[in-house]
Amino acid sequence: MKKFILRRLLLGVIVMLGVAFITFFLTRVIPSDPAAKWVGPRATPEQIAKATIDLGLDQPLYVQFFKYMGDLLQGNLGASLRTRRPIMLELQENLPATIELVFISTIAAVFLGIPLGVISARRKDQWVDHLSRLFSVGVVSLPTFWVGLILQLLFFRTLHLFPMGGQLSTEIKLTMEIPKITGFLMFDSLVTGNFRIFTDALWHIVLPGITIGLYPVGLVARMTRSALLEILNEDYITAARSYGLSERIVLWSYALKNSIGSTSTVVALSIGYTLVNTFLTESIFSWPGIGSYIASAVIGLDYPAIMGVTIFSAFSYVILNLVADVIIAMDPRVRA
Amino acid sequence: MTEYFEIKNLAVGFHTFEGVRDVLRIESLRIKRGETYGLVGESGAGKTVLALTILGLLPKPAAIVHSGEIWLDGQDLLKKTDRQMYTQYRGKRITMIFQDPMSTLNPVFTVGQQLARVIEAQQHLKGQANTQKALEMLEIVKLPDAGRMLEKYPHELSGGQRQRIIIAIALTCGAEFLIADEPTRNLDVTIQAGILKLMDELQQEFKMSMLFIANNVGLVNVVCKNAGILYRGKLVEDGPSEKVIRRARHPYTQTLISAIPRDKSEALKFANTVIKPDAEHGCPYYARCTLAEDACAASEPMLEAVDGAQKVACFVAARRQP
Ligand SMILES: Nc1ncnc2c1ncn2[C@@H]1O[C@H](COP(=O)(O)OP(=O)(O)O)[C@@H](O)[C@H]1O
Ligand SMILES: [Mg+2]
Numbered sequence: 327m328k329k330f331i332l333r334r335l336l337l338g339v340i341v342m343l344g345v346a347f348i349t350f351f352l353t354r355v356i357p358s359d360p361a362a363k364w365v366g367p368r369a370t371p372e373q374i375a376k377a378t379i380d381l382g383l384d385q386p387l388y389v390q391f392f393k394y395m396g397d398l399l400q401g402n403l404g405a406s407l408r409t410r411r412p413i414m415l416e417l418q419e420n421l422p423a424t425i426e427l428v429f430i431s432t433i434a435a436v437f438l439g440i441p442l443g444v445i446s447a448r449r450k451d452q453w454v455d456h457l458s459r460l461f462s463v464g465v466v467s468l469p470t471f472w473v474g475l476i477l478q479l480l481f482f483r484t485l486h487l488f489p490m491g492g493q494l495s496t497e498i499k500l501t502m503e504i505p506k507i508t509g510f511l512m513f514d515s516l517v518t519g520n521f522r523i524f525t526d527a528l529w530h531i532v533l534p535g536i537t538i539g540l541y542p543v544g545l546v547a548r549m550t551r552s553a554l555l556e557i558l559n560e561d562y563i564t565a566a567r568s569y570g571l572s573e574r575i576v577l578w579s580y581a582l583k584n585s586i587g588s589t590s591t592v593v594a595l596s597i598g599y600t601l602v603n604t605f606l607t608e609s610i611f612s613w614p615g616i617g618s619y620i621a622s623a624v625i626g627l628d629y630p631a632i633m634g635v636t637i638f639s640a641f642s643y644v645i646l647n648l649v650a651d652v653i654i655a656m657d658p659r660v661r662a
Numbered sequence: 663m664t665e666y667f668e669i670k671n672l673a674v675g676f677h678t679f680e681g682v683r684d685v686l687r688i689e690s691l692r693i694k695r696g697e698t699y700g701l702v703g704e705s706g707a708g709k710t711v712l713a714l715t716i717l718g719l720l721p722k723p724a725a726i727v728h729s730g731e732i733w734l735d736g737q738d739l740l741k742k743t744d745r746q747m748y749t750q751y752r753g754k755r756i757t758m759i760f761q762d763p764m765s766t767l768n769p770v771f772t773v774g775q776q777l778a779r780v781i782e783a784q785q786h787l788k789g790q791a792n793t794q795k796a797l798e799m800l801e802i803v804k805l806p807d808a809g810r811m812l813e814k815y816p817h818e819l820s821g822g823q824r825q826r827i828i829i830a831i832a833l834t835c836g837a838e839f840l841i842a843d844e845p846t847r848n849l850d851v852t853i854q855a856g857i858l859k860l861m862d863e864l865q866q867e868f869k870m871s872m873l874f875i876a877n878n879v880g881l882v883n884v885v886c887k888n889a890g891i892l893y894r895g896k897l898v899e900d901g902p903s904e905k906v907i908r909r910a911r912h913p914y915t916q917t918l919i920s921a922i923p924r925d926k927s928e929a930l931k932f933a934n935t936v937i938k939p940d941a942e943h944g945c946p947y948y949a950r951c952t953l954a955e956d957a958c959a960a961s962e963p964m965l966e967a968v969d970g971a972q973k974v975a976c977f978v979a980a981r982r983q984p
Binding site for chain 1: 717748757766771815831
């Protein structure tokens with residue numbers, strides 16, 4: 327088990343190095359002049375030349391790379407070309423809003439997707455199963471931006487039920503003091519007892535939450551269903567029934583625990599997908615997270631910021647996969 | 663009046679890509695209370711399907727029970743809903759030992775967890791009393807070092823150990839009717855004998871009635887009072903196991919018995935049996951039968967008493983006196 331995790335960690339480190347390497351060189355191929363960006367649109371040629379030296383852009387590429395990697399190992403992602411602030415700091419500011427979205431969609435994937443898959447497998451080819459499959463295939467194939475726009479159209483424009491975007495109403499933002507402890511708005515407002523802010527935030531997260539959560543729920547439901555269908559044919563399931571064990575135990579414990587490998591992998595996968603998907607969803611709902619951040623970084627050709635987000639995403643992927651692997655490794659069959 | 667356990671005109675089929683395929687047609691099969699009945703048949707004969715039919719656990723919707731009655735203590739099990747089978751029969755009055763000890767235990771739970779679940783469901787014991795019962799059961803099936811055994815996962819055990827665990831779990835239910843589906847088939851010969859002896863002792867001790875399924879006639883004589891021979895879903899011979907084995911009437915039973923080779927020439931004797939095409943409406947054994955007549959291809963023989971309690975479904979055998 328320890329050896330297995332160690333091996334996985336090593337693999338993760340290699341993947342990270344590869345990603346760092348590729349992003350570094352990719353961003354250098356982009357036709358833009360970082361030094362000019364750094365000093366602003368009205369800079370003189372002298373100022374640009376000085377910035378080129380300051381930023382180390384006059385050095386050979388491999389020197390730049392090793393300096394970059396050295397900084398990276400210390401957790402330094404460099405400074406944004408647009409704001410001149412450390413990327414790390416900007417990521418930290420934008421991360422909580424994204425994590426709130428990812429958290430909601432993961433909760434939905436686990437607590438809606440898995441049960442949906444289980445029920446669907448249990449009632450194979452009955453109407454519940456047909457509906458759930460239709461739902462799964464539907465949400466997995468619908469493009470996120472389309473879902474987001476339709477939800478806005480329906481629930482904001484037509485029904486006036488939910489706000490169109492943002493994390494809080496303007497009125498609240500202007501009139502109330504927003505608590506900042508962890509940076510997680512809903513958490514902070516809840517622990518400080520600011521229920522007005524909390525409910526307002528809750529109201530705002532509904533539409534982006536649904537937009538981003540549909541895909542993981544559908545994906546997890548589908549995978550759980552197919553994993554379970556196979557397991558329900560196993561002898562030990564028939565045997566469990568022959569001992570008079572209840573369908574509740576047979577399904578939710580005996581069968582589901584055997585599917586933990588495939589379900590946790592797909593949950594981890596869908597979290598990774600959600601992270602990527604925040605790009606669109608956050609833009610549509612003006613959600614102040616990593617997705618909006620990278621969208622503006624790309625438009626502004628702010629390559630340190632782009633690299634920072636890329637490295638961060640890769641890092642999350644590696645961690646998620648590691649977690650899934652560890653869960654799978656806890657299966658006694660693998661452990662042997 | 664029906665017997666304690668009695669099957670009447672049971673017909674079971676499966677939906678396949680080529681339409682419905684019939685796999686079981688049993689006219690009659692009876693087991694007295696407290697008795698062990700041996701059912702023998704080659705692989706694919708329909709033995710496991712019969713066991714699952716009794717428990718109401720046939721795969722849905724692939725399997726169809728066309729017709730028939732399965733009586734247990736005055737109740738027709740085929741008339742019961744799945745809910746009734748669950749609340750009143752499975753694990754309560756009927757339980758089963760499955761044929762493959764490698765796949766019958768849940769791989770991701772320890773032996774202790776699996777025993778505990780069944781003990782809780784059927785004996786309603788929790789906590790300390792539950793564990794106590796589990797240890798007791800492991801001792802009954804003669805597994806040493808019960809305490810440590812409870813902590814183990816199935817893959818850490820040998821085939822023989824697993825089968826003993828499976829027997830322990832089945833017995834824990836405290837059911838009165840036990841179906842043992844080839845309990846020794848996948849075990850080494852040396853271990854088989856131990857398991858058979860154990861099952862025989864336990865059947866006496868727990869006063870259970872038992873349907874003992876085997877793919878080897880040799881086993882049946884040891885454990886069972888009565889026995890039946892299943893061929894392609896049809897019971898072709900039935901009676902006291904001693905008669906069925908010593909004085910087999912049906913050509914198939916005879917083949918089965920002499921298939922236990924005593925020397926080389928005998929082992930090869932059946933290698934050159936002529937294979938004829940199947941007779942669609944005739945005897946299911948027609949294609950392989952060396953005694954077959956025209957009548958055998960025309961209609962299907964029914965079980966007929968030949969010698970007291972011994973019955974055979976064969977036109978030729980029924981005519982011949984021993
Ligand atoms: N789920 C199923 N679908 C279709 N056919 C099946 C199914 N289960 C069993 N059968 C068929 O039923 C017949 C009897 O099988 P089985 O009862 O397992 O034989 P055995 O006597 O070896 O236990 C076989 O021909 C098998 O192909
Ligand atoms: Mg079988």
